[in-house]
Amino acid sequence: EIVLTQSPGTLSLSPGERAALSCRASQSVSSNYLAWYQQKPGQAPRLLIYGASSRATGIPDRFSGSGSGTDFTLTISRLEPEDFAVYYCQQSGSSPFTFGPGTKVDIK
Amino acid sequence: QVQLVESGGGVVQPGRSLRLSCVASGFTFSDYGMYWVRQAPGKGLEWVAVIWYDGSNKHYADSVKGRFTISRDNSKNTLYLQMNSLRAEDTAVYYCARGQFSVAGTLLDWGQGTLVTVSS
Numbered sequence A: 001e002i003v004l005t006q007s008p009g010t011l012s013l014s015p016g017e018r019a020a021l022s023c024r025a026s027q028s029v030s031s032n033y034l035a036w037y038q039q040k041p042g043q044a045p046r047l048l049i050y051g052a053s054s055r056a057t058g059i060p061d062r063f064s065g066s067g068s069g070t071d072f073t074l075t076i077s078r079l080e081p082e083d084f085a086v087y088y089c090q091q092s093g094s095s096p097f098t099f100g101p102g103t104k105v106d107i108k
Numbered sequence B: 001q002v003q004l005v006e007s008g009g010g011v012v013q014p015g016r017s018l019r020l021s022c023v024a025s026g027f028t029f030s031d032y033g034m035y036w037v038r039q040a041p042g043k044g045l046e047w048v049a050v051i052w053y054d055g056s057n058k059h060y061a062d063s064v065k066g067r068f069t070i071s072r073d074n075s076k077n078t079l080y081l082q083m084n085s086l087r088a089e090d091t092a093v094y095y096c097a098r099g100q101f102s103v104a105g106t107l108l109d110w111g112q113g114t115l116v117t118v119s120s
Helices: none
Strands: A004-007 A010-013 A019-029 A034-039 A046-050 A063-076 A086-091 A103-107 B003-007 B010-012 B018-025 B034-039 B045-051 B058-060 B068-073 B078-083 B092-099 B107-110 B114-118
Touching: A004 A086, A010 A019, A019 A034, A019 A086, A019 A103, A034 A063, A046 A063, A046 B107, A063 A086, A086 B045, B003 B092, B018 B034, B018 B092, B018 B114, B034 B068, B034 B078, B034 B107, B045 B068, B045 B078, B045 B092, B058 B068, B078 B092
Parallel strands: A010 A103, B010 B114
Antiparallel strands: A004 A019, A019 A063, A034 A046, A034 A086, A086 A103, B003 B018, B018 B078, B034 B045, B034 B092, B045 B058, B068 B078, B092 B107, B092 B114
């Protein structure tokens, strides 16, 4: 089983600041199968990034993904008020298709 | 646009069964792998099961293997999750999601979820 570890657990930042979220895998993940999701309270998750670095339809370009192998990063270049949420990474290359525990981005 | 609408959740006693449904629209259902993902109250996301586009292959999380069965009816654009021998730890919001590919892949679109509460 591929275990995904996300850090930090919580990131406290102000609007306009840059956020860098880390996702590390216990073994190599094909970049084709690493995704990032955003979830706001009371809502379903929403796909942000697929294939490690491709933005999903309608996702603003302040969101970007990078990385390969076991180290991946989601970067939000300038936080907008609507970006404060929980972010999950997930791998779908190898069953079980695990999620990371999430990083909460909250307002400082 | 893509719509996924889950139903069938509710309160059920431990050891009993429940069947969830997910009706899909806005895409060719029979072309895509489909997922169930759950989220216990205040917790993170947990992948539950996936089924290939034609139902020929299925995978399950260890936590539900042998108790839950994923299936689909492509003629009805509907995904199912049969949950047997339910436990308190199965209490969660259950989401269905469309896979990126015919066999699985990234979870492209999600339903709004249906809440299952296992309690005596």
